[in-house]
Ligand SMILES: O=C(O)C1=C[C@@H](OP(=O)(O)O)[C@@H](O)[C@H](O)C1
């Protein structure tokens with residue numbers, strides 16, 4: 001366990017005994033909607049000139065926090081069964097936004113808040129205060145937004161909304177998070193001059209998430225120009241959300257497909273889109289390289305494990321959020337792995353590089369930190385507690401390792417509720 005992580009307190013919930021597979025698993029699962037698509041859909045629906053319905057949204061901590069933030073800003077959001085009906089209204093403060101530990105809420109909502117009339121304060125979990133927002137705040141200021149962050153460049157902060165944002169050209173360093181760029185683009189159709197965002201700095205992570213932002217804006221009628229590398233232009237105009245159908249969350253498919261790989265079984269994820277901007281689609285290639293075999297049919301996408309798990313040398317910059325699951329599989333592989341390009345993960349829900357190395361090694365593994373990733377060598381793992389660090393993807397990684405290693409207990413499995421409601425029940429369907 002990393003120093004300073006507060007667990008094992010007298011009143012903390014009991015650790016979750018990760019089920020161990022007794023043989024190859026054979027299962028089909030339906031996964032809830034994509035977090036990234038749901039939270040973009042909510043923002044765009046709030047800015048839409050028409051009412052809209054969001055179908056098959058993810059209902060989880062991150063998306064409920066986004067919904068609450070938008071309601072606070074005046075948007076009408078009602079349940080229509082599992083769907084959400086959204087009726088946009090003039091954005092207004094004063095209100096306060098709890099971002100939890102949701103990167104999408106802490107980055108996507110401030111530009112919206114700038115468009116409202118009134119003050120909007122932002123704060124969240126202790127970890128949210130450590131996650132980067134400085135480059136986004138600097139960009140907003142240069143676009144004419146009045147922000148009080150006490151000079152910290154971090155939460156907590158107040159946006160003094162004036163009802164309009166001038167917009168125009170802005171340069172920022174988005175090497176710390178692609179969400180800085182997505183945040184500006186999503187609200188930009190409502191800026192007086194739109195926006196022209198130029199990235200200057202180290203390589204930007206999570207390109208598929210930028211593609212998702214652009215694709216969803218275009219689907220809703222916004223004009224987005226991506227013809228110049230490292231630059232995005234959004235013209236001022238209207239967005240029409242109307243009906244948005246959210247795809248299953250392919251990043252959350254990772255532990256379920258991993259279950260097929262590590263048990264030499266077969267797992268089918270229903271409704272896997274044939275074309276998508278979600279980074280989880282890269283699992284098809286990554287898990288094939290690690291020994292699986294992938295096929296599409298009417299039921300969905302199936303991954304078959306051969307019983308052999310191969311290590312992988314992969315630059316995961318574009319698909320950083322898959323790293324914890326890939327690392328869990330790599331910890332069970334017969335050959336070494338080297339995962340690179342993910343320095344920005346040190347400022348995700350936790351420092352994922354340090355946390356993965358600490359937890360894999362605590363179970364007897366042989367993982368080492370790199371500045372921008374980790375290496376994992378084959379080593380026999382044993383029972384023990386796998387700490388989650390309040391990170392949903394750490395918790396599901398512990399579950400993957402537990403399939404193959406008896407006696408693994410995941411601390412704070414409830415943290416999976418950030419993006420996956422009732423993960424233990426869903427996992428139980430696969431492992432049963
Ligand atoms: O825009 C999005 O929906 C996301 C972008 C990525 O953020 P970073 O670029 O900060 O890694 C990703 O890791 C996160 O889970 C979701």
Ligand SMILES: C=C(OP(=O)(O)O)C(=O)O
Nearest residue numbers: 101102103104321348349
């Ligand atoms: C990095 C992640 O989330 P967030 O949207 O909070 O950045 C993630 O889900 O892996």
